[in-house]
Amino acid sequence: MSTSTPRPRDAVATIPAYVPGKPPIARAGQHVYKLSSNENPYPPLPGVLEAVAGAAATMNRYPDMGCSALYAALSERLGVAPDQFAAGTGSVAVLYHLLQAYCGPGDEVVHAWRSFEAYPIAITVAGATAVPVPLADGGRHDLEAMAAAVTDRTRVVIVCTPNNPTGPSVSASDLAAFVAKVPPHVLVVVDEAYREFVREADPVDGVALVAGYPNVVAMRTFAKAYGLAGLRVGYLVGSPEIAAAVRACSLPFGVSSIAQAAVIASLGAEPELLDRVEQIVSERDRVVASLRDQGWAVPDPQGNFLWFDTGARTAQFTASAEEAGIMVRPFADEGIRVSIGEREANDRLVSVAARWRADSGQ
Numbered sequence: 341m342s343t344s345t346p347r348p349r350d351a352v353a354t355i356p357a358y359v360p361g362k363p364p365i366a367r368a369g370q371h372v373y374k375l376s377s378n379e380n381p382y383p384p385l386p387g388v389l390e391a392v393a394g395a396a397a398t399m400n401r402y403p404d405m406g407c408s409a410l411y412a413a414l415s416e417r418l419g420v421a422p423d424q425f426a427a428g429t430g431s432v433a434v435l436y437h438l439l440q441a442y443c444g445p446g447d448e449v450v451h452a453w454r455s456f457e458a459y460p461i462a463i464t465v466a467g468a469t470a471v472p473v474p475l476a477d478g479g480r481h482d483l484e485a486m487a488a489a490v491t492d493r494t495r496v497v498i499v500c501t502p503n504n505p506t507g508p509s510v511s512a513s514d515l516a517a518f519v520a521k522v523p524p525h526v527l528v529v530v531d532e533a534y535r536e537f538v539r540e541a542d543p544v545d546g547v548a549l550v551a552g553y554p555n556v557v558a559m560r561t562f563a564k565a566y567g568l569a570g571l572r573v574g575y576l577v578g579s580p581e582i583a584a585a586v587r588a589c590s591l592p593f594g595v596s597s598i599a600q601a602a603v604i605a606s607l608g609a610e611p612e613l614l615d616r617v618e619q620i621v622s623e624r625d626r627v628v629a630s631l632r633d634q635g636w637a638v639p640d641p642q643g644n645f646l647w648f649d650t651g652a653r654t655a656q657f658t659a660s661a662e663e664a665g666i667m668v669r670p671f672a673d674e675g676i677r678v679s680i681g682e683r684e685a686n687d688r689l690v691s692v693a694a695r696w697r698a699d700s701g702q
């Protein structure tokens with residue numbers, strides 16, 4: 341009898357691990373806040389729980405595989421034809437499907453680094469090769485270097501704006517100039533997971549860019565501003581051809597009836613959504629102003645999170661934050677990403693940061 345066992349593809353051994361934000365560690369007498377996953381601190385928007393309960397009553401049935409009501413609602417909201425959408429269980433899933441559709445072994449995918457940790461994972465899973473391009477000063481995309489990194493093997497370029505985990509966004513004019521430089525057969529993914537929080541003067545609108553450039557797709561999610569992280573739904577907007585290719589690679593019935601209903605209800609609660617986003621943005625601005633007063637050089641935060649350049653002392657800062665009852669997302673020996681959360685949580689962050697500077701004599 342042979343002793344050999346089933347062997348995964350060689351690429352599987354090289355898939356980097358995804359490090360999820362730590363859950364709150366319960367402590368006696370202290371509420372612990374989770375600021376480690378860029379989640380929305382607010383509960384579901386009005387009408388959403390009711391829509392979810394209604395959809396739950398039909399859980400013996402498969403969901404609408406064509407997401408027709410979801411695409412119709414998005415189509416109306418964004419003024420884009422229903423056949424230009426491809427949804428998935430989070431925009432990360434949509435990225436997996438897109439890379440599966442467009443890349444194979446030997447193909448290259450260019451992206452900034454440090455950026456969203458799911459990129460190298462998804463690229464490796466597809467069997468393609470990640471080409472990370474170092475960020476420029478201030479945690480910004482180096483679009484010139486990214487354009488220069490495009491080779492004959494490049495199939496996809498990902499632009500993460502605002503960049504997770506550092507915070508800055510790309511401006512619309514810089515992105516347009518970049519897209520004009522990329523060959524038309526190379527797909528440009530504009531990951532706009534945090535677009536609702538952007539307050540920069542010349543904000544990117546990936547969907548508008550799709551109209552002028554058929555090789556561009558905008559990727560968006562309901563996990564952040566819309567507060568539906570737990571239901572897993574995101575989508576892309578692209579040309580009908582790209583959207584069809586991505587849908588063809590999607591898991592059948594991936595987006596649940598509950599998630600579809602929640603999104604449609606959430607799209608109907610836009611005034612409340614925008615109000616919450618405004619609160620988060622104003623908390624972000626308040627926190628970053630305090631931190632800069634303390635002397636921290638925080639990169640321009642355009643999402644619902646901040647970046648601390650803690651370098652070799654990342655583990656110590658993380659421990660101090662946990663001691664104060666806030667869970668953060670450390671990147672070993674690089675820095676720390678902290679989400680904007682409840683006011684009390686944000687206040688604790690400001691105190692931890694102040695104490696840190698005092699203790700380190702800076």
Ligand SMILES: *Cc1c(COP(=O)(O)O)cnc(C)c1O
Nearest residue numbers: 430431432456504533561563574
């Ligand atoms: C959170 C996030 C997403 C979306 O994640 P899903 O929960 O899968 O929709 C996509 N891109 C970036 C950069 C993110 O931070």
